[in-house]
Amino acid sequence: MTTHEIWTMLHGMGFGALYLIACSGAVLGLWRRFAPGALTPVEAREETLLVAWLVTMAALAWITVLTGTYIVYPWYRAVPPPHAALADYPQRLLLASPATRGWHAIGMEWKEHVAWLVPIAITAAAAVFTRYRRNLRAKPALYHALLGFVLISFFSAAAAGFFGAMLTKHAPVQGGATMRIVGEKP
Numbered sequence: 001m002t003t004h005e006i007w008t009m010l011h012g013m014g015f016g017a018l019y020l021i022a023c024s025g026a027v028l029g030l031w032r033r034f035a036p037g038a039l040t041p042v043e044a045r046e047e048t049l050l051v052a053w054l055v056t057m058a059a060l061a062w063i064t065v066l067t068g069t070y071i072v073y074p075w076y077r078a079v080p081p082p083h084a085a086l087a088d089y090p091q092r093l094l095l096a097s098p099a100t101r102g103w104h105a106i107g108m109e110w111k112e113h114v115a116w117l118v119p120i121a122i123t124a125a126a127a128v129f130t131r132y133r134r135n136l137r138a139k140p141a142l143y144h145a146l147l148g149f150v151l152i153s154f155f156s157a158a159a160a161g162f163f164g165a166m167l168t169k170h171a172p173v174q175g176g177a178t179m180r181i182v183g184e185k186p
Contacts, residue, residue, distance in 0.1 A: 004075050008173045011072050012164050015064035019118070020161060022057050023154040026125075029053065030150065034136045034143055047133045054126035061119035061153065068115060068164075075173045076108070090173055103167055111163035117156040125149035 001009075029050055033042050076090045086093040094104040128146045129136070136143040 004072075004173045007067065008072050008075075008168065011064060011067045012161065012168070015060060015067065016157065016161050016164070019057065019060050019064055020154070020157055022053070022060065023122075023150065023157065026050075026053055026057060026150050027147070027154065030129075030143075030147055042134055042137070051126070051130050051133070054122065054129050058119060058123045058126045061122045061157070064157075065115050065119050069112075072173055073112065076167075090167070094167070107163040107167050111160050111167070114156045115160040118153050118160065121149045121153035121156065125153065 029046075033040070033046060033050075078089050078091075080086060080089040080092055086096055091104055091108070094100045094108075125146050128142065128149065132139065132142060132146075136146065
């Protein structure tokens with residue numbers, strides 16, 4: 001695997017996939033404990049755990065979007081020298097064929113914008129939950145806003161992940177130094 005492929009994998013399959021899993025846990029935890037009509041009282045330990053969970057998710061979301069924007073995306077947009085093979089230049093590879101041009105025009109352009117909603121929305125959710133905690137049951141509108149932030153973050157991450165996976169399928173980010181993994185011989 002090349003360094004570019006490893007960073008792309010860490011960004012999408014590592015940080016991004018982990019975020020989506022954590023997000024589904026956050027939705028479940030918030031719904032189970034704080035939805036209007038929830039029967040069991042919320043313990044201080046559960047509040048602390050949810051604060052830590054949401055803050056960790058916000059950090060993970062920022063790591064994901066920053067690695068995508070500042071490490072993987074520049075490799076995607078690299079401009080090839082004249083007469084270079086396009087396999088190492090994903091954006092140009094996609095734009096070279098009418099059959100794949102849409103993946104850049106819609107997929108990547110949309111992905112790079114919607115991905116930034118993820119850390120912004122989950123950071124807002126973490127801030128609201130940290131501030132109001134147990135009082136969320138008494139403030140259903142605020143609870144619904146909090147849940148809305150988490151869901152916006154989840155669906156934005158899912159859309160960005162889908163487009164990222166489809167773009168990588170059609171034009172993977174390759175190049176960089178080659179690293180040998182598990183038992184490969186030169």
